[in-house]
Amino acid sequence: MDKESGKLGYAVVGLGIGRAHMEAAAKSTRAELLAVCDLRDDRLAAAAKKYPSLRLYREFDELIKCPDIDVISICLPSAMHAEFAVRAMEAGKHVLIEKPIDITVEAAKKIEEARIRTGRVAGVVHQNRYNVPMGPMKKAVEDGRLGRLILGCFAVKWYREQSYFDGSWHGTWDMDGGGSLMNQAVHTVDLMQWLMGDADEISTVMGVCNHDIETEDLTVSTVKFKSGAVASFISTTCAYPGVSTDIQLYGTKGTIEVDADLIKTWKLTDSDDEDAEEEEMIEKYSGNGRAETRDPSILTGHRAVVEDMIGAVLDGHDPRITPTEAMKSVRIVEAAYESARTGRPVKI
Numbered sequence: 263m264d265k266e267s268g269k270l271g272y273a274v275v276g277l278g279i280g281r282a283h284m285e286a287a288a289k290s291t292r293a294e295l296l297a298v299c300d301l302r303d304d305r306l307a308a309a310a311k312k313y314p315s316l317r318l319y320r321e322f323d324e325l326i327k328c329p330d331i332d333v334i335s336i337c338l339p340s341a342m343h344a345e346f347a348v349r350a351m352e353a354g355k356h357v358l359i360e361k362p363i364d365i366t367v368e369a370a371k372k373i374e375e376a377r378i379r380t381g382r383v384a385g386v387v388h389q390n391r392y393n394v395p396m397g398p399m400k401k402a403v404e405d406g407r408l409g410r411l412i413l414g415c416f417a418v419k420w421y422r423e424q425s426y427f428d429g430s431w432h433g434t435w436d437m438d439g440g441g442s443l444m445n446q447a448v449h450t451v452d453l454m455q456w457l458m459g460d461a462d463e464i465s466t467v468m469g470v471c472n473h474d475i476e477t478e479d480l481t482v483s484t485v486k487f488k489s490g491a492v493a494s495f496i497s498t499t500c501a502y503p504g505v506s507t508d509i510q511l512y513g514t515k516g517t518i519e520v521d522a523d524l525i526k527t528w529k530l531t532d533s534d535d536e537d538a539e540e541e542e543m544i545e546k547y548s549g550n551g552r553a554e555t556r557d558p559s560i561l562t563g564h565r566a567v568v569e570d571m572i573g574a575v576l577d578g579h580d581p582r583i584t585p586t587e588a589m590k591s592v593r594i595v596e597a598a599y600e601s602a603r604t605g606r607p608v609k610i
């Protein structure tokens with residue numbers, strides 16, 4: 263930390279989605295973006311063009327030696343997260359790790375063990391929890407306004423061209439850990455378990471339906487929760503041209519449906535005026551993680567996650583999404599793949 267300004271020194275490794283971390287750190291008033299690391303010269307050059315004072319590294323070992331760097335965002339291909347996060351924490355750095363935390367629960371546990379051993383802060387990126395409708399939806403569940411949850415319907419209907427996969431780590435079992443479910447839909451798996459509680463059992467079918475890849479590009483699951491609720495979960499990268507992400511909850515006292523990050527239905531039986539409340543919720547909370555929200559003071563997306571991480575280090579609290587929390591979605595995805603392979607329900 264810079265003693266005079268009190269700002270954290272921030273660095274990013276991996277300059278794909280890492281560019282969003284770079285921009286969030288550059289905008290923070292509580293951190294100084296100091297360095298980036300990547301193997302690709304074109305990506306390093308583009309970062310230097312945008313932020314001329316940045317220090318550029320090709321070697322991660324050189325980056326983690328820098329005494330002025332406090333936090334490193336780990337934005338590498340998914341199967342590299344645990345190895346690099348552990349190396350960074352052992353070198354004394356706090357880490358913010360992209361989703362999924364890694365591609366197995368076993369690897370995720372190594373991150374948690376290193377966090378405890380080193381006393382560093384480790385946070386994980388599941389920025390969709392900051393999507394504007396998610397706050398009131400979670401609060402309605404927590405306040406019991408939906409009553410007992412009966413059913414959840416989750417559908418991630420996205421599209422990826424074949425060129426997204428060609429020559430890439432995407433769509434490989436060893437580096438991506440899966441396809442539409444582990445990569446694209448893991449955000450929504452995280453939201454499902456955050457909203458509906460601990461999952462108990464999953465039954466899944468999967469297929470490779472419209473891509474030449476190793477992993478699946480479509481899954482359909484039934485999830486049973488410890489509470490007794492059930493959910494359906496669909497993930498795909500075959501829904502041309504990329505349709506929506508739908509998150510729908512049905513309880514004994516009402517219904518909330520969020521489609522494509524917009525509140526579509528908000529009907530709660532305990533409301534004084536169901537229709538007026540629904541109208542107000544749709545008006546107030548229909549921003550999403552990417553678009554401008556109606557209230558510019560509400561941070562969303564990577565800005566919110568990076569700011570939360572910086573606050574966790576400076577103010578001494580846990581980040582909003584800890585490794586233990588982030589490993590829950592990986593556990594569900596691992597069980598889904600096991601179920602699809604064996605043709606049997608799998609306990610989570």
Ligand SMILES: NC(=O)c1ccc[n+]([C@@H]2O[C@H](COP(=O)([O-])OP(=O)(O)OC[C@H]3O[C@@H](n4cnc5c(N)ncnc54)[C@H](O)[C@@H]3O)[C@@H](O)[C@H]2O)c1
Binds near residue numbers: 276277299339340387
């Ligand atoms: N939160 C989100 O919405 C979101 C969006 C996209 C990707 N991601 C996650 O971010 C991670 C990265 O995905 P991506 O799409 O940016 O991938 P990417 O392939 O575009 O970028 C990864 C970068 O890491 C670099 N790299 C690889 N090995 C390296 C090493 N040893 N040292 C330094 N740099 C190295 C590569 O050169 C590449 O530039 C994945 O885990 C992915 O799941 C999250």
